[in-house]
Amino acid sequence: MTRTDSPPAWDERTQLATFLDYVRDTARAKCEGVSPDDARRAPLPGSPLMTIAGLVNHLSWVEYFWFEVVFLGGEDEGPWTDEDPDREMRIAVDVPLADVLAQYAARTTRYRELVASHDLDTPAKRSHRDGRYPDLRWIVLHLIEETARHNGHLDMIREIVDGTTGV
Numbered sequence: 596m597t598r599t600d601s602p603p604a605w606d607e608r609t610q611l612a613t614f615l616d617y618v619r620d621t622a623r624a625k626c627e628g629v630s631p632d633d634a635r636r637a638p639l640p641g642s643p644l645m646t647i648a649g650l651v652n653h654l655s656w657v658e659y660f661w662f663e664v665v666f667l668g669g670e671d672e673g674p675w676t677d678e679d680p681d682r683e684m685r686i687a688v689d690v691p692l693a694d695v696l697a698q699y700a701a702r703t704t705r706y707r708e709l710v711a712s713h714d715l716d717t718p719a720k721r722s723h724r725d726g727r728y729p730d731l732r733w734i735v736l737h738l739i740e741e742t743a744r745h746n747g748h749l750d751m752i753r754e755i756v757d758g759t760t761g762v
Contacts, residue, residue, distance in 0.1 A: 636752075
């Protein structure tokens, strides 16, 4: 996998899309070669949901939520419930990591096209919890931040479960 954070052009859309793809690719790279057992391990005693599979599934569903539900205004069909708001992380340990990664790849392909086909100033159909309607630019920036933050978690978990560093 070739990752780059250097955009082919310096306009805002290309820069944002390049960074979002870079952090997505980094998350996928952190999963290369991990064993099925290690993908399901939660090595931090205080964080039982913090698994490699759970983190990637979370990233996939977070993109779904922000693009499909908030931006496009679709119905929320995510796996979470009021009783289990982190269910997407919990259920990932029952799914092969390859399937979690395939779903993430399919979603990111769709959302890459969505970002390319809408003006960055386009407001979301649904409001943020503060009542304001974020524009597509904010959503992309938020997803860069969210994915980068969880890449740090993936770094730590991967090093703990099998000693791999430097991805």
